[in-house]
Amino acid sequence: MFSENFQNNNNGWLEKSNPDVYMRVANGTYTISNESSSWCASWNYFNCSKQNNFRIVTRLKCCYTSLTSGFGIIWGVRDIDNFVSFQISSDLRSYQFSECKNGKWNYRNRSRLRFRALPYAPLVIELSVRENGRFVSADIKDYRYHFMDPPPFDLNGGIGFICPGHTRIEVYSLFLPDCEPKLNHSNKKAGHVSYFEDEKFFPKEYIKSDGKVTTDYFEWRQDYDEGGYLQDEDYFIYGFDHDD
Numbered sequence: 001m002f003s004e005n006f007q008n009n010n011n012g013w014l015e016k017s018n019p020d021v022y023m024r025v026a027n028g029t030y031t032i033s034n035e036s037s038s039w040c041a042s043w044n045y046f047n048c049s050k051q052n053n054f055r056i057v058t059r060l061k062c063c064y065t066s067l068t069s070g071f072g073i074i075w076g077v078r079d080i081d082n083f084v085s086f087q088i089s090s091d092l093r094s095y096q097f098s099e100c101k102n103g104k105w106n107y108r109n110r111s112r113l114r115f116r117a118l119p120y121a122p123l124v125i126e127l128s129v130r131e132n133g134r135f136v137s138a139d140i141k142d143y144r145y146h147f148m149d150p151p152p153f154d155l156n157g158g159i160g161f162i163c164p165g166h167t168r169i170e171v172y173s174l175f176l177p178d179c180e181p182k183l184n185h186s187n188k189k190a191g192h193v194s195y196f197e198d199e200k201f202f203p204k205e206y207i208k209s210d211g212k213v214t215t216d217y218f219e220w221r222q223d224y225d226e227g228g229y230l231q232d233e234d235y236f237i238y239g240f241d242h243d244d
Helices: 217-226
Strands: 002-004 021-026 029-034 040-048 054-064 070-079 082-089 094-101 104-112 123-130 135-140 143-148 158-163 167-176 179-181
Touching: 002 179, 029 040, 029 158, 040 070, 054 070, 054 158, 070 123, 082 123, 082 135, 082 158, 094 135, 094 143, 104 143, 158 167
Parallel strands: none
Antiparallel strands: 002 167, 021 029, 029 167, 040 158, 040 179, 054 123, 054 167, 070 082, 070 158, 082 094, 094 104, 123 135, 135 143
8 A cells, every 4th residue: 555645755756847847745745836838747656556557546636737637646657658647638628538649649539627616626536447447537637538448558657747848736645545655665765857849738629508619718718618518417416516
């Protein structure tokens, strides 16, 4: 079992400070502030269960960002060009499961979240990898989002966080009930950061509530807010995230 509350940096998360990226562990928070136009990521290495099943439970918050960027969890990290991720859009409206393979993105599953949360409120994400790595789900606010047939990944690869450009996130806790730190990495600053080409979180075409397609994100967003899917209570459940 591994439990991290970020009161200190005994577990060797990457810390750095320059005009583009600031990373620091202090006072119960791992802050990742990325002022560049590219993504960055930080991770550590763990030994997970031999059954190829494990859970990642984290509490994190997006403090500020551009509208279309996604932040979240990465796992199975082999290097900066190869990992799997679960990301949430900065406006807390959409999510995506995706794979970065040899530096290229493959969006495996992308859809809208089934709740409406307050922007920049802390979220608890519980991500589970089950059935020998063939099934992944993420639980947020009593809803489960499925990712079927994920790509193969190294069970003992890195686990960490992804932060897009012009974004600051704060991570408050990380709990891995089925994993332990790798001893040969525990005191060697095993976190990493690198950059790759920035991309829009949403696809180029958006479906409006009247079924028409627009390539204008803000036109789609306005339609979405003013009437579209938010008024369909069979699809969206109203709710707000509270910081307990």
